[in-house]
């Protein structure tokens with residue numbers, strides 16, 4: 500029986516302008532179990548992008564929501580998501596991270612499945628009854644729900660969940676702002692970043708949409724930008740924060756870096772300016788001035804609840820992260836860009852992906868260090884029970900440096916975990 504009072508994990512006093520989160524939320528195992536059953540087993544989770552399955556038979560395998568999932572395209576071209584666990588006795592069916600396959604053969608007893616998940620061959624089939632697999636018990640098990648929005652594929656382990664579009668709510672506008680950066684279609688660029696952080700996963704949610712920490716945590720990077728680009732100082736960054744519904748949130752801002760989509764900076768050279776302006780003009784012709792400016796010039800950090808972050812800055816980074824324990828998470832990040840992108844811009848984009856967000860870049864190591872410091876504080880200084888997230892509370896128009904977007908996440912998180920049963924059922928995954 501849990502001794503956690505789930506109702507008291509947030510302390511919100513609107514009149515006093517106070518919003519606090521109990522630090523227990525980052526360390527407690529019962530809360531962690533509640534997150535698995537009430538959040539990761541119920542919410543739509545990012546699976547992958549259409550461009551990762553370019554051909555019939557293309558597949559990738561990856562962890563999603565505590566399961567290993569096969570994301571693939573069958574020989575007829577249909578996209579699937581299967582649990583990568585053999586229906587016979589549970590062995591991992593596909594042990595490759597990516598490739599092309601018409602069939603998957605389980606290494607344990609040799610059952611063979613088509614790319615559509617149907618059992619194709621069964622060693623010793625003569626020893627099974629004729630009606631065996633009449634009901635599909637020997638086929639790969641599909642993830643209960645698989646849907647896409649603009650080439651972004653999501654799964655949900657709750658068969659009763661609302662549709663993806665309903666779930667995404669206001670976040671669809673921001674996925675559009677990514678998808679519309681290309682005329683030919685966006686593509687995932689090969690070269691995934693994978694790293695682990697000794698901190699609770701919600702600390703990375705906060706950090707990914709936290710406009711407040713940049714000046715102090717990333718001072719080195721902004722000095723570097725100033726020297727390299729001769730552009731605005733970080734203090735000139737302006738923008739807003741928005742609640743997009745269902746726990747999704749965004750900060751949108753102008754920033755002193757170039758954006759390969761069409762935001763030229765002096766460091767790219769005068770000779771490149773005309774080329775970039777031409778791309779921008781095409782965006783204006785298609786989307787109008789205001790929307791083209793948002794697509795090309797503005798930067799955004801978008802959180803799709805619970806754990807997809809799209810950092811649309813000097814590159815576009817997709818990032819997911821899953822907790823293994825309350826104080827340990829594994830992070831995966833992909834770069835995405837226009838498939839028609841010129842080589843020099845692609846190089847630039849990948850520099851941005853590596854230079855700022857890479858695990859050895861200017862930003863991520865500093866962020867990781869801060870997150871791990873916070874986690875140690877929760878474990879060691881137990882008498883200090885609360886985290887403060889009150890900045891900009893009750894402001895009509897919260898800015899990127901306020902904490903409105905982080906409160907949006909926590910409010911949804913709290914609504915979901917407090918539904919947690921006191922006796923936690925065995926996890927299905």
Ligand code: FES
Pocket residue numbers: 585586587588589590605606607608609610
């Ligand atoms: S566990 Fe896969 S064939 Fe037996």
Ligand SMILES: [Fe+2]
Pocket residue numbers: 706712713716717862866
């Ligand atoms: Fe940061």
